[in-house]
Amino acid sequence: MTSSSPDGLDRALTAYFHDQVPNPWPACRALEGNPTPVPAARRRNESVSGRAILALSVAALLGFGLLLSSGFPASHPAVPATDPGVLRGSTADGTNLIPPPKKVPMGDKEGPLN
Amino acid sequence: MNPDPGADPRRREFDALYQRFGREVWALAYARWPDADLALDVSQEAFLRLWKQWEAGERIENPRAWLMRVARNLAEDFAKSSFRRNGTQPPQMLNGVKSATKSPQDVLEEREMYEQIRGLMGELAPADRDILTLKYALDYDAPTIADVLHVNVSAVHMRLSRARQRLADRLTQAGVTLPP
Numbered sequence: 001m002t003s004s005s006p007d008g009l010d011r012a013l014t015a016y017f018h019d020q021v022p023n024p025w026p027a028c029r030a031l032e033g034n035p036t037p038v039p040a041a042r043r044r045n046e047s048v049s050g051r052a053i054l055a056l057s058v059a060a061l062l063g064f065g066l067l068l069s070s071g072f073p074a075s076h077p078a079v080p081a082t083d084p085g086v087l088r089g090s091t092a093d094g095t096n097l098i099p100p101p102k103k104v105p106m107g108d109k110e111g112p113l114n
Numbered sequence: 115m116n117p118d119p120g121a122d123p124r125r126r127e128f129d130a131l132y133q134r135f136g137r138e139v140w141a142l143a144y145a146r147w148p149d150a151d152l153a154l155d156v157s158q159e160a161f162l163r164l165w166k167q168w169e170a171g172e173r174i175e176n177p178r179a180w181l182m183r184v185a186r187n188l189a190e191d192f193a194k195s196s197f198r199r200n201g202t203q204p205p206q207m208l209n210g211v212k213s214a215t216k217s218p219q220d221v222l223e224e225r226e227m228y229e230q231i232r233g234l235m236g237e238l239a240p241a242d243r244d245i246l247t248l249k250y251a252l253d254y255d256a257p258t259i260a261d262v263l264h265v266n267v268s269a270v271h272m273r274l275s276r277a278r279q280r281l282a283d284r285l286t287q288a289g290v291t292l293p294p
Contacts, residue, residue, distance in 0.1 A: 008292040009282050010250075015224075016231045017251035020150040021137065028132040029158045030165035031125055 124168065132161055135178050138262060139185045141251050145243035146189035148232050156192070160185040182262075227290065234284040242277035249274055 139160055144153035160181045167174055174180045235243055248254045248262060256270040263270070285292070 009278065009285070012227065012231065012292045013246065013250040013278075013281075014253075016228050017247065019228065020144065020148075021140070021251050022150060022154055025136065026154065026158075028129060028136070028161055030162040031129055031132070 128161075128165060128168065131164075131177055135181055136161070137252055138178070138248075139181045141247045142182055142244060142262075143185045143189040144251065145247040146186060146240060147193045148235055148243070152192065153189070156185050156188045157181075159188055227292065230285070230288060230290045231281075234281060234288060234290075237284060238277065238280060241273065242280060245270065245273050246277050246281065 136157060139157040140153050143156035143160075144150065147153065147156075163184055164174065164177060164181060235246070238246075244263060245259060248259045254262070256267045256274070259274075260267045260270045265273075
């Protein structure tokens with residue numbers, strides 16, 4: 001029997017297309033792997049609270065660092081006893097800046113190069 | 115097979131949309147590219163895009179029409195790119211028919227007939243494939259097809275008759291034997 005029979009064609013097309021339609025009909029993939037969409041307004045509030053938490057964390061870190069630094073007294077004075085920039089024992093005209101070299105008494109023998 | 119849409123009304127609403135229009139979207143994708151698995155991928159992708167639109171807060175006035183348009187575009191894009199790669203026939207054309215609990219001889223004959231129908235369907239105009247798929251895959255009546263295709267009922271009857279006749283002529287020319 002060829003395709004000239006309308007009933008035969010109808011049956012063949014119905015069988016063919018029903019074979020092609022997925023059965024059972026699968027679940028929606030969009031709902032399987034995606035979280036519930038969050039309204040834009042709620043997302044904005046969440047980002048604001050996130051920033052507030054970050055600011056609080058930074059403030060706590062700075063406060064803790066400050067507390068640590070003030071808790072340990074310095075073993076050496078931070079400021080020198082004399083005026084910084086002026087060498088001890090020096091004068092304004094530059095004398096006494098470097099003590100004069102001591103004279104070493106020479107022996108009888110000449111140096112090793114002679 | 116339903117995923118649990120949970121208590122979220124948006125998920126429930128979306129799942130209802132999927133259950134209501136999923137097969138229609140599949141059918142129009144299939145009419146563009148006669149591969150059941152590809153049509154399913156296309157329809158799932160169309161729904162995923164709609165979900166993302168919802169996530170972005172976009173309001174889709176007519177989700178059914180939106181899904182149809184997206185699915186058609188996706189299927190046509192695939193058809194064009196596949197044609198460039200493979201010519202007129204998709205590579206999976208000969209192994210996409212599902213088996214059934216029938217005798218091997220029956221299954222073989224049925225598979226052969228399905229492949230012939232599928233090949234000849236591919237030669238029809240997209241409008242013919244649309245109407246035949248909606249009629250025979252989804253068992254839609256004329257008013258429902260008219261609603262999906264945005265034409266009047268008398269046009270559906272006329273188009274369906276012509277599409278059937280064109281397919282019948284091709285089947286006859288190809289010497290396809292149909293079961294009684």
